[in-house]
Amino acid sequence: MDMLLEEKHRAVRQSVRRFCEREIKPIAAEIDQEARFPWEVIEKMGRLGYFGIQVPESLGGANLDAVSYAIIVEEIARVSGAIALCVTVHNSVAVFPLLTFGTPDQIQKWVPPLARGEKIGAFCLTEPNAGSDAGGIEATAIADGDTFKVNANKVFVTNGGVADTCLIFCRINPSQDPSAARTGISVVVAERGTPGFTTGDLEDLCGMRANPVCSIRLSDCRVPKENLLGKAGNGLKIGLAALDTGRMGIAAQALGIAQAALEEGIRYANQRHQFGVPIARHASIQNMIADMATQVDAARLMVYRAALLKDKKQPFSKASAMAKLFAAETAAKVTDLAVQIHGGYGYSKAYPVERYYRDARVTRIYEGTSEIHRMVIAKSVLQEG
Amino acid sequence: MHSIVCIKSVVLSTPKGRMSRSPEKSVLNPFDRWALEMALQIKEAHGGTVTALSMGPPASESILREAMAMGVDQGVLLCDRAFAASDTLATSRSLTAAVRHLSPFDFLLFGVCAADSDTGQVGPQTASFLDIPMVGHVTRVESANGVFTLHRQLDGFLEQYELASPPVAMTIHPAAVEPRDPTLGALGTAFDSAFPITCLDIAAVGLEPRQVGVFGSPTRVLSVKPVDKKRVCEWIQGDPAIQADILVEKLVKAGLVG
Ligand SMILES: Cc1cc2nc3c(=O)[nH]c(=O)nc-3n(C[C@H](O)[C@H](O)[C@H](O)COP(=O)(O)OP(=O)(O)OC[C@H]3O[C@@H](n4cnc5c(N)ncnc54)[C@H](O)[C@@H]3O)c2cc1C
Numbered sequence: 001m002d003m004l005l006e007e008k009h010r011a012v013r014q015s016v017r018r019f020c021e022r023e024i025k026p027i028a029a030e031i032d033q034e035a036r037f038p039w040e041v042i043e044k045m046g047r048l049g050y051f052g053i054q055v056p057e058s059l060g061g062a063n064l065d066a067v068s069y070a071i072i073v074e075e076i077a078r079v080s081g082a083i084a085l086c087v088t089v090h091n092s093v094a095v096f097p098l099l100t101f102g103t104p105d106q107i108q109k110w111v112p113p114l115a116r117g118e119k120i121g122a123f124c125l126t127e128p129n130a131g132s133d134a135g136g137i138e139a140t141a142i143a144d145g146d147t148f149k150v151n152a153n154k155v156f157v158t159n160g161g162v163a164d165t166c167l168i169f170c171r172i173n174p175s176q177d178p179s180a181a182r183t184g185i186s187v188v189v190a191e192r193g194t195p196g197f198t199t200g201d202l203e204d205l206c207g208m209r210a211n212p213v214c215s216i217r218l219s220d221c222r223v224p225k226e227n228l229l230g231k232a233g234n235g236l237k238i239g240l241a242a243l244d245t246g247r248m249g250i251a252a253q254a255l256g257i258a259q260a261a262l263e264e265g266i267r268y269a270n271q272r273h274q275f276g277v278p279i280a281r282h283a284s285i286q287n288m289i290a291d292m293a294t295q296v297d298a299a300r301l302m303v304y305r306a307a308l309l310k311d312k313k314q315p316f317s318k319a320s321a322m323a324k325l326f327a328a329e330t331a332a333k334v335t336d337l338a339v340q341i342h343g344g345y346g347y348s349k350a351y352p353v354e355r356y357y358r359d360a361r362v363t364r365i366y367e368g369t370s371e372i373h374r375m376v377i378a379k380s381v382l383q384e385g
Numbered sequence: 386m387h388s389i390v391c392i393k394s395v396v397l398s399t400p401k402g403r404m405s406r407s408p409e410k411s412v413l414n415p416f417d418r419w420a421l422e423m424a425l426q427i428k429e430a431h432g433g434t435v436t437a438l439s440m441g442p443p444a445s446e447s448i449l450r451e452a453m454a455m456g457v458d459q460g461v462l463l464c465d466r467a468f469a470a471s472d473t474l475a476t477s478r479s480l481t482a483a484v485r486h487l488s489p490f491d492f493l494l495f496g497v498c499a500a501d502s503d504t505g506q507v508g509p510q511t512a513s514f515l516d517i518p519m520v521g522h523v524t525r526v527e528s529a530n531g532v533f534t535l536h537r538q539l540d541g542f543l544e545q546y547e548l549a550s551p552p553v554a555m556t557i558h559p560a561a562v563e564p565r566d567p568t569l570g571a572l573g574t575a576f577d578s579a580f581p582i583t584c585l586d587i588a589a590v591g592l593e594p595r596q597v598g599v600f601g602s603p604t605r606v607l608s609v610k611p612v613d614k615k616r617v618c619e620w621i622q623g624d625p626a627i628q629a630d631i632l633v634e635k636l637v638k639a640g641l642v643g
Contacts, residue, residue: 007450009577011447011572011574011576012450015451015566047568048568050569062568062569063570063571063573064569064570068573205393
């Protein structure tokens with residue numbers, strides 16, 4: 001593993017780990033149970049650069065590389081999946097597309113406050129009738145003078161309850177432009193506080209409960225035309241580019257959760273005695289630990305490889321999809337085994353593996369389900385062959 | 386004001402008792418974090434510069450970069466094969482030479498001890514080689530009308546020392562200050578750029594091989610073994626108030642509280 005990393009990456013990991021263990025770990029169980037977004041920690045993270053990890057310094061960011069980014073998300077997820085979710089979604093599918101597709105004016109306006117964590121970003125694609133099939137979205141933006149009148153019903157918006165700057169995927173003037181009905185998806189940026197912008201109740205989630213995931217509704221919401229991101233009709237391109245980076249982040253998040261579960265599994269296996277010996281001496285437990293450690297290691301290699309490819313400006317789409325699929329499935333298996341090692345105690349909130357188990361589950365669902373990832377990977381592999 | 390902070394790269398995990406110094410396992414001695422923070426606060430209050438000085442193998446460069454990410458102006462690595470196997474006396478002698486090389490300075494700061502060897506000797510010995518005053522376990526550095534007062538806390542007593550004039554050496558108490566986290570951006574910059582770390586070998590600081598390393602070290606460690614601590618579990622019965630009383634009594638008798 002270390003052959004892939006530079007000294008800088010180790011320093012970043014040490015520093016982030018120290019911060020997370022001091023500031024997040026002690027409250028991780030409580031914010032999960034209370035479904036509370038811990039502003040007190042988020043503000044500190046903002047000042048330290050966690051909300052502009054790959055943003056240039058001139059725009060208020062930390063200007064780090066993709067490998068550092070993966071390590072940071074992994075380390076946050078090792079103590080709290082929900083906070084890692086907040087950070088990775090903000091950085092990868094909100095800030096990154098703004099930086100990549102925004103005009104200089106748009107970048108100057110939106111990126112610095114987001115990079116400093118003074119504002120939080122969100123990515124609003126999913127709708128009640130459009131999940132895996134993103135092309136099926138129904139949100140509309142009707143041109144009217146120098147504004148768009150936007151109507152959208154976005155669900156499952158990560159950071160939704162606290163987001164200020166939201167990328168809304170919608171169709172511009174679909175009734176006048178029949179091509180927009182199926183392919184013409186665009187992205188407009190809507191800001192909290194604009195009349196017609198409302199957020200729904202928080203989702204009562206199984207895991208990731210400290211993240212304020214909720215619906216965002218825009219009802220005849222007037223968004224200035226200059227808030228169109230990229231060209232009209234380029235929404236899917238923007239979405240796919242964002243998700244390539246986003247998936248690497250989710251993969252790193254899944255990896256961090258799996259790592260935490262592995263550590264807890266080892267700790268408990270050494271400490272719990274049954275039949276007169278630590279349960280770590282029983283072959284079944286050893287098999288579980290071996291599988292867990294191997295899978296976590298493999299997932300980590302895949303995640304860092306995807307990040308390295310991105311840093312080397314090589315195509316990383318397939319590597320990031322594979323890393324996301326494998327890390328998510330690994331997180332699910334490894335957290336399941338960690339619960340098993342804990343026996344009944346693993347099923348109780350008295351031990352953290354119960355939370356890891358719940359948190360891991362959704363990594364197989366969001367930013368593309370495992371099934372959709374297999375489709376994407378198969379298509380890419382079959383084309384090559 | 387020029388503060389020099391002596392910091393050490395320590396190895397915190399030694400699987401199977403074998404010590405191997407590798408960059409992955411090396412961290413900044415946790416006790417030195419407070420010394421760095423104190424120096425940075427002195428700089429913020431009075432201006433000037435902070436130098437971080439470390440004697441150690443090349444891998445120690447990384448803690449100097451970390452110190453620079455925290456806000457230190459200059460990192461100096463005292464590095465030479467001849468330093469290998471230095472005891473605390475040889476280390477103090479070497480640091481003294483490096484500090485003289487970096488003079489003038491006003492404050493020389495150390496952690497109270499190192500997390501690996503835990504002697505607490507290097508700070509005081511260096512001060513005595515330099516023949517400057519030394520205050521240990523400093524909790525606060527105050528100044529009024531150009532006069533510095535150092536507070537220290539030891540064994541339940543608070544002491545105050547007025548400083549006739551710098552330079553002074555001090556070790557910093559872990560409760561003195563809250564060490565800052567480097568920002569992610571500063572970490573990236575400190576490690577990325579050709580951020581200069583000054584490297585000094587023994588010739589540069591005017592030392593000779595016989596003064597340092599194994600030749601300059603009178604200490605001979607014959608063996609180090611972990612002690613098998615027998616733990617016994619004792620149950621205290623009764624309602625919670627009585628249990629608490631019994632527990633406190635036992636702790637007082639054992640000399641652990643009181
Ligand atoms: C906690 C959380 C946070 C989220 N955050 C965001 C966010 O910030 N922004 C956002 O836009 N969305 C977000 N989502 C939504 C998430 O991306 C979607 O839930 C996901 O894309 C799946 O869509 P769906 O729920 O509608 O399921 P569906 O698409 O209805 O899928 C149901 C099942 O059918 C399978 N399936 C669907 N189509 C196919 C196919 N062609 N072939 C094979 N199998 C198929 C799926 O794999 C799945 O198993 C979030 C969801 C959650 C739970």
